[in-house]
Amino acid sequence: MRKIKVMTIFGTRPEAIKMAPVVCKLKEYNDDFDEVTVVTAQHREMLDQVLKIFKINPDYDLNIMKQRQTLDELTSNVLLHLGNILNKESPDIVLVHGDTTTTFAASVAAFYHKITIGHVEAGLRTWDKYSPFPEEMNRQMTDTLSDLYFAPTEESEMNLLKENHAQNKIFVTGNTAIDALKETVNENYHHKIMDLIAPNKRMILVTMHRRENQGKPMCQVFQVVRDVVDRYDDIEVIYPVHLNPAVQKVANEILGNHPRIHLIEPLDVVDFHNLAARSYFIMTDSGGIQEEAPSLGKPVLVLRNTTERPEGVKAGTLRLIGTEPSSVRKWMINLLTDSNEYQRMAEARNPYGDGEASRRILDAIAFKFGKKGVAQNRFE
Ligand code: UD1
Ligand code: UDP
Numbered sequence: 001m002r003k004i005k006v007m008t009i010f011g012t013r014p015e016a017i018k019m020a021p022v023v024c025k026l027k028e029y030n031d032d033f034d035e036v037t038v039v040t041a042q043h044r045e046m047l048d049q050v051l052k053i054f055k056i057n058p059d060y061d062l063n064i065m066k067q068r069q070t071l072d073e074l075t076s077n078v079l080l081h082l083g084n085i086l087n088k089e090s091p092d093i094v095l096v097h098g099d100t101t102t103t104f105a106a107s108v109a110a111f112y113h114k115i116t117i118g119h120v121e122a123g124l125r126t127w128d129k130y131s132p133f134p135e136e137m138n139r140q141m142t143d144t145l146s147d148l149y150f151a152p153t154e155e156s157e158m159n160l161l162k163e164n165h166a167q168n169k170i171f172v173t174g175n176t177a178i179d180a181l182k183e184t185v186n187e188n189y190h191h192k193i194m195d196l197i198a199p200n201k202r203m204i205l206v207t208m209h210r211r212e213n214q215g216k217p218m219c220q221v222f223q224v225v226r227d228v229v230d231r232y233d234d235i236e237v238i239y240p241v242h243l244n245p246a247v248q249k250v251a252n253e254i255l256g257n258h259p260r261i262h263l264i265e266p267l268d269v270v271d272f273h274n275l276a277a278r279s280y281f282i283m284t285d286s287g288g289i290q291e292e293a294p295s296l297g298k299p300v301l302v303l304r305n306t307t308e309r310p311e312g313v314k315a316g317t318l319r320l321i322g323t324e325p326s327s328v329r330k331w332m333i334n335l336l337t338d339s340n341e342y343q344r345m346a347e348a349r350n351p352y353g354d355g356e357a358s359r360r361i362l363d364a365i366a367f368k369f370g371k372k373g374v375a376q377n378r379f380e
Contacts, residue, residue, distance in 0.1 A: 003034040004369045007091035007115075009082070011042030011064075011102030014288040016050035017269050019097045021179035021358040022120060023056055029362060032371060036089050040078050040102045041065050046243060049268040060085050068245060071101055071134060078105035086113040093118050093148070093365060098287075099132075099139035107145045117142075120176065120361060122149035123156030124308035131306045133212045135287075139308075148368060150361050152291075152352055153311055173360040174353015177291040181273060182355040185296070189274040193238060196262055201236045202280035202336070208251075208303055209242035210285045217323035218247070221303055222254035224328040225283070229260050232336055236260045238275065240267045281335050281342075293317055297348030301331050311351035316344060 006026055010019045016039075026035035038060040041047055051058065064077040078101070086094075086109060094110040096103045097120040110117045119142050126136050143149065149165060151157040152175035160170050197203050206225065208218055229235055241251045241263050255261050267275065273292065276282060281299040282289060290309040293300045294317040305322045312318035321331045335342055 001371060003030075003032060004093065004365060004371070005034040005036065005089070005091045006093050006095060006365065007036045007038060007086075007089060008095045009038045009040065009102065009106040009110075010097055011040035011047065011062075011078070012100050013043055013046040013050055013266075014286075015097040015100055015102065016047050016054075016056075017180050017288065018121065018176045019095070020050060020054035020056060021176045021183075022095065022361055024054060025358040025362055032366060033362070036060075036091060038062070038082070038085060038106075040081070040106070042069075042074060042078075042100065042102045043243075046266050049266065053268055053270055074101045075105045078102055079109050082106060082109035083113070086110065086115060091115060092369060095120055095361075096142060097121055099124070099135035099142070101134065101138060103142050104134075104138040107142045111145045116148070117146045118148040118150060118361070118365065119143060119146040120150045121152055121156075122146065122170075123151040123158075123160040125156075125159045126306040126308050128306050131212060132210055132287075132304070132308075136308070148364065150357070150364065152357070155311060171360060171364040173364070174355070174357035175291050176357040176361075177288055178295060178350065178352050178355040179358050180269070181292055181295055184270045184273040185277050186274065189270070191267075191271050191275055193262065193264060193271075193275065194278065197236050197238075201234055201260075203278065204235055204237045204332075205276055205279040205282045205284075206237055206239040207242065207282075207284045207286050207289060209244055209247050210304070213285050213303065213323060214244075214246050214250075217303075218250050219254060220325050221283075221323050221328055222250060224325050224332070226255055226258060226261065228329060228332045228336075229258065233260075235280070235336065236262065238262045238264065238279075240264050240272065242266065281345075283332070290318055291352050295348060295350040295352070297346050299335055299342060299345035301328070301335070303328070315349040315351050316347065317349065319345065 026033045037058040039058045040062045044065040062081040093116040095118045096106045149170045150173045283301045285303040294312045300318045302320045321327045
């Protein structure tokens with residue numbers, strides 16, 4: 001029987017981190033699959049960091065990133081460039097991941113070429129059109145166009161069923177973030193940034209980048225972080241700042257030049273996961289970090305009003321605190337001073353599967369294309 005030709009398309013850091021385990025698994029099972037990797041390079045440096053760690057050499061690199069790129073530019077450039085590649089390669093299935101503009105535009109391109117679409121991390125929802133923006137609609141529109149759904153949890157499967165997607169197209173696989181995490185965290189890992197933190201200090205890890213948080217919400221949060229660091233002299237902050245110039249500017253203006261706030265370049269994923277594993281708690285508006293922290297047993301103050309990851313909130317690890325100064329101050333101080341509350345949130349509970357999501361995705365594809373499940377025959 002001929003091989004199934006699978007084209008993976010991704011473009012940003014989080015897509016790369018969560019697609020890398022799938023790409024590696026497809027390459028491992030190369031008797032059954034012919035894998036073609038396409039990167040849009042919606043991100044450049046932050047994508048390349050991930051490709052290097054997972055030793056992925058893309059077959060096609062659209063290299064589209066521009067400084068301060070707009071959504072219109074991104075969407076049209078992905079569409080313009082992908083058509084020829086889809087014509088030339090004619091894959092059996094295109095795999096996209098998550099909710100970025102690469103995800104959405106690549107699904108539209110595959111649809112125009114009548115190619116089967118598999119959506120990895122399907123079914124996440126806030127049901128709020130502008131929160132997060134544009135990710136909520138990117139994932140809803142991608143799910144509208146998709147043919148196979150790889151839902152990380154039963155909750156995301158339920159969301160898809162509510163939208164009348166057929167049950168036999170949905171596969172609950174776990175989240176490939178956990179597959180990646182299994183590869184990266186090592187107890188003996190040491191990053192030189194940790195030398196900056198005295199052993200008796202508590203380290204708070206911060207990231208913030210979402211479009212809807214840029215401007216006032218971000219300024220408010222950073223100001224509170226600085227105030228709280230001033231008030232508690234046993235805490236230090238490490239913040240690997242996203243390369244978006246809009247984020248860099250505000251972070252440097254408000255958080256720069258403080259002896260206990262370390263603004264650093266984005267870390268590669270191995271460094272970041274290991275640093276997260278050594279943090280006291282995390283403050284973030286990131287999606288991926290909300291999935292990783294419950295496994296690491298690190299409390300997370302989520303700097304957003306909505307989340308598409310309710311599993312982590314139910315598990316007790318995540319607290320949605322928004323970006324209002326009074327709320328951010330209250331919850332930071334709460335975690336710093338209330339050891340019972342801290343312990344409740346710091347218990348490791350992982351709602352995102354056993355780190356075998358990529359294997360299940362391969363099995364589901366094989367099954368749908370009439371082969372026996374290759375990795376474990378799971379879907380027979
Ligand atoms: C994108 C995704 C968002 C995801 C985030 C992960 C969209 C609309 N947004 O947002 O869902 O959470 O990635 O980080 O798809 N830049 C660099 N180098 C890089 C990366 C970014 O210089 O390696 C700068 C560029 O000036 C770029 C800007 O950051 O124009 C914004 O990048 P963009 O991909 O448009 O938005 P993100 O906020 O990164
Ligand atoms: N991450 C990383 N280096 C950093 C910050 C984050 O490798 O300096 C990882 C993090 O572990 C997670 C992913 O990047 O896997 C999250 O990416 P991001 O926050 O940019 O996007 P989102 O998940 O919000 O879409």
